[in-house]
Amino acid sequence: MKVQFNNVSLSFGGVTALHQIDLSLSEPRIAVIGDNGSGKSTLARLVNGLLLPDEGHVTVDGLDTRTEAPEVRRRVGFLFQNPDNQIIMPTVSEDVAFGLKNKRISSEEVADRVDEVLKRFNLFSLRNRSAHLLSGGEKQLLALAGVMVMSPALLVLDEPTTLLDRRNARIVTQMILDLDVNIILVTHHVELLEEFERVIVLEDGRVVCDGPCADTVAFYMENCT
Amino acid sequence: MIGYYIPGDSFIHRAPAGFKLFFLAAMGLASFSLDIGVYFGIFMILAVLMCWIVGLDWRTLKRILKPVALVLLAIFLAHLFVGDFFSAIAAVIRILTVILFATLVTVSTHMDDMIEVFKLVARPLEPFGVKPRKLAFLLSLTIRLIPAIFEILAEVREAQKSRGLERSVFAVIVPFMVRALKKADALGDALTSRRFEES
């Protein structure tokens, strides 16, 4: 699983969000950190083709996001910051099943896979509950379940715990770290990053530091905060 | 989201939704073409009998019919004013019976079954670009959003309450709409990321 950024630039309404980014991402755990406005959310959305670069191109396993976004999204799952804006069906199990309903799979197999994933994320007992009644942490786990049930090869997460209280943030983070999938995590919670092989620091749309966790975080704390 | 569904196992509950809706349409038509004496005799009794079968008790019925009562009274008086007592009563009976049958269908049919019927009804429209499955999804998505939207409204009103503005249309509706639009954008992103467009 390799994500490649080639000379990628992107602006919104005259403001440059990313400037000539060149990156080759293949480590199992990569973190992208930076302050608000650094371009980290924009970077995340370029990986699954939610945004397209103004210049340059982004490829995932050789697939260009401009021309093959659907194929890219088969391999890349995305988790957003706000749990509530990712849940699209009225009940827990319906929401997890959503992505599977479109494939040619029997309803028994859909039910099996949904149950399996629900148990994995400790949501099985809530399966018939109205999704709206879940806590923030539970909603985020539900969103995660809905993404993971599709077996992506790479998971991009845009500040998944920022809106959660500390207890739920810890639970969700642990769930994420236990996943058996490549991760690109955008965050400004640097305490979470001990187990990450590579940390990239963005500032004003440029990469200002890129390397092993300890060094990069030290750099970030010194220069960017 | 609670609807008006009354749980039960009567033959009316178990009847297919499409059949019930067809029956309702037939009743509606009949109410305008049959002699009012015959109509009153047969269908009013039928409606009351079915209410009992479905389990529609007087209290629930009162709750559902309460908003209509004033309108019925207004119509009764209007007819009385321009015509005679007989036409006034006939008008009220017609409306009441149709409403009763319609209510019977609503309280005895699962939402999912009704959605299935809508999917069926939408099928002839497929050549015009209507996709029944997408329509059904749109209904589910809206149902899922209703409590969330209500919450946004409540939050906005609460916030404006502290400034004494909760009764101002502008102070409530503009922020409410902006938040709703932001939610729509975020949901659009989530749908795209979850590969909705390929279904």
Added chain:
Amino acid sequence: MQSRNIALVAVFAALTAGLGLLPAVPVPVVPVPITAQSLGVMLAGGLLGGRLGGLALLIFLILVALGLPVLAGGRGGLGVLLGPSGGFVLSWPVAAYTIGWLTRRRNWRTSFAKVLLSNVTGGIGVVYLLGIPWISITTGLSLTQAALGSVVFVPGDLTKAVLCTFLILKIQRAYPLDRL
């Protein structure tokens, strides 16, 4: 983009239900307190355009038909739609489509007078055009009688149309939607 359109339609259908929760506002001079729910019709048409706005109100209508108590006052079900006042609600998808279609013609969107005209034509004209005959059909009253009975609501609806014109322009400034 298809996903965004689906999301917008669903959100507008849901917010029309939400507007039904707002209390009716008594307005001086106007004999009947005005409810906020029909604002949803004009907002959907004015902000989303004809196709999506009409679809949003159609979805709302289907939810009412399904039995959800989303009409102002916690009402819902087929009974309300087939009753005398049902015609007004049944007209909403057509009204929203009309408003959207009128506002999108050339550069109508940004002009106050033209948005107001669309709101009045669609939000009042179309609604009464369909609602009044429905009263006549369901109650046996003549069209004239039905029309006379409905006249008391017109001042309130005109106020709403003006209000909504301001709202649409304000919302578009606060959160502009790209051409859909």
